[in-house]
Amino acid sequence: MIVVTGATGNVGRPLVKALAEAGEKVTAISRRPVVPTEPGALSGVRHRQADLNDAAGLKAAFDGAGVLFLLLTGEWLAAGGDPNPILDAARSAGVRRIVHLSSQGVGTRRHSSHLEDAIKQSGLEWTMLRPGGFGSNAFQWAESIRTQRTVTAPFADVALPVIDPTDIAEAAAATLRQTGHSSRTYELTGPAPVSPRQQTAAIAEALGEHLRFVEQSPEEARTQMLRFMPEPVFDATLGILGTPSPAEQRVSPDIEHLLGRPPRTFAQWAVRNAAAFT
Numbered sequence: 001m002i003v004v005t006g007a008t009g010n011v012g013r014p015l016v017k018a019l020a021e022a023g024e025k026v027t028a029i030s031r032r033p034v035v036p037t038e039p040g041a042l043s044g045v046r047h048r049q050a051d052l053n054d055a056a057g058l059k060a061a062f063d064g065a066g067v068l069f070l071l072l073t074g075e076w077l078a079a080g081g082d083p084n085p086i087l088d089a090a091r092s093a094g095v096r097r098i099v100h101l102s103s104q105g106v107g108t109r110r111h112s113s114h115l116e117d118a119i120k121q122s123g124l125e126w127t128m129l130r131p132g133g134f135g136s137n138a139f140q141w142a143e144s145i146r147t148q149r150t151v152t153a154p155f156a157d158v159a160l161p162v163i164d165p166t167d168i169a170e171a172a173a174a175t176l177r178q179t180g181h182s183s184r185t186y187e188l189t190g191p192a193p194v195s196p197r198q199q200t201a202a203i204a205e206a207l208g209e210h211l212r213f214v215e216q217s218p219e220e221a222r223t224q225m226l227r228f229m230p231e232p233v234f235d236a237t238l239g240i241l242g243t244p245s246p247a248e249q250r251v252s253p254d255i256e257h258l259l260g261r262p263p264r265t266f267a268q269w270a271v272r273n274a275a276a277f278t
Contacts, residue, residue, distance in 0.1 A: 001025040001064050002176050003095070005052065006071035008032070010136045011101060014169035015069065020045050022177060029061050052076060055085035062093035067176050071101040072115065075233075083115050087122040097125035097182065099175050101168070104132040104187060108247050110236040127181045129172060131188040132248065133162040133240070135269040138199055145211060145277045151200040152214045154221040155242045159193030161251045164264040171258045187252040194266045203277055206270040218242060 002019055006012040007028035016028045020042045027046045048061040052072065062068065068090050072081060090098065100119055105111035107130055119126050141151045168188055175181040194202070197213050204211040216224075218238060225234050240248055255263040 001027060002067045002069065003027045003029060003062050003065040004069045005029045006073070006101075007047070009071070010134060010165040011168045011172065012069075012071060014166045015172050016045055017042060018169055018173040019176065022173065024177065027061060027065060029058075052081065052086060055089045058086060059089040059093050062090055062095055065090075065093060065095050067097045067099065068095045069099050069101070069172055069176060070119070077112075077115065077233075083118045087118060087124070091122070091124065095124065097127070098122075099127045099129065099172055099181075101172065102128050102130045104130045104189075104248060105236055105240065106130060107185075107187065108240075108245055110239060125182040127175045127183075128185040129168065129175070129188055130185060131163050131168050132190070133160050134168075135162045135164050135190065135199075135266050136273075137162070138203065138266075138270075139273075139276060141200075141203075142276050145203065145207075148212075149209070150212045150214060151196070151203075152216055153196040153200075154216040154218055154238075155195075156197045156213065156215040157195045158242060158244065159195040159198065160240070160244055160249060161189035161191070161193045162199075162266055163188055163190045163255070164266075164269045166269075167255055167259070167263045171255055174258045186254040186258065188255055189250070189252045189263065191263045191265055192251060193249055199266055199270075202267040202270045203274070205267070206274040207277060 002024050004012055004016050004026060007016050008030040016026055019026045027048055029048050029050050031051060032049065050057045050061045072083065098119055102116055103111055106113050106116055116128055144150050144152060171186065171188055200211050200213045221238065222234065
């Protein structure tokens with residue numbers, strides 16, 4: 001059995017779906033309950049409500065699993081979350097291997113490596129997935145697009161190879177289901193760098209109408225983003241968005257290696273999610 005944490009998020013939801021459709025037994029863990037009428041409530045998937053800070057509850061949710069997909073949010077980490085009780089609960093429940101959704105920032109030293117280090121020192125087999133920026137971050141523009149047909153963002157023409165979360169989910173499914181990925185680290189990106197202005201144009205094309213782009217100053221972006229993002233996470237994020245390193249702008253071959261096809265483009269993501277902006 002495979003356990004998926006963060007099962008109702010942008011990566012967890014399509015991951016649970018991909019695993020279930022492949023015939024895997026899945027336990028989907030989330031902080032809130034999933035009811036049968038929700039899209040995330042897939043037939044044959046066991047849903048468990050659990051808190052990552054409750055080791056006893058996690059051990060019960062992990063029971064019977066051999067593999068764990070571990071996703072820990074930036075908010076959880078910024079609040080001082082300790083991964084060791086989670087890892088202890090996984091070992092006690094019989095988990096043998098962890099696939100961890102880390103971040104590209106660990107490899108470029110924007111983010112701390114302490115979580116990856118804890119997993120590597122846990123005695124469990126491990127695989128690290130380090131995605132770059134998510135294409136789904138464009139959902140933050142949804143309200144202004146719906147109400148004003150406007151996108152406001154900093155660093156208008158700084159391009160990064162953002163990745164479709166569904167590609168992350170499919171890459172995770174491959175590493176969870178297949179052997180040969182232990183002690184491997186994969187960097188996951190989209191197929192080409194794309195700037196906020198270009199992302200806006202792709203959403204406009206998907207909608208079939210004009211959108212206005214307004215460039216923010218870094219100070220304006222800071223004021224807005226700190227409303228929903230912890231300051232340490234924000235500082236690293238703003239650095240990547242504004243002054244990315246060559247490594248952060250590099251297109252990785254790992255999605256094609258894992259899936260046998262190129263990663264989806266941001267334009268494809270925009271077409272698939274156009275309804276969110278109408």
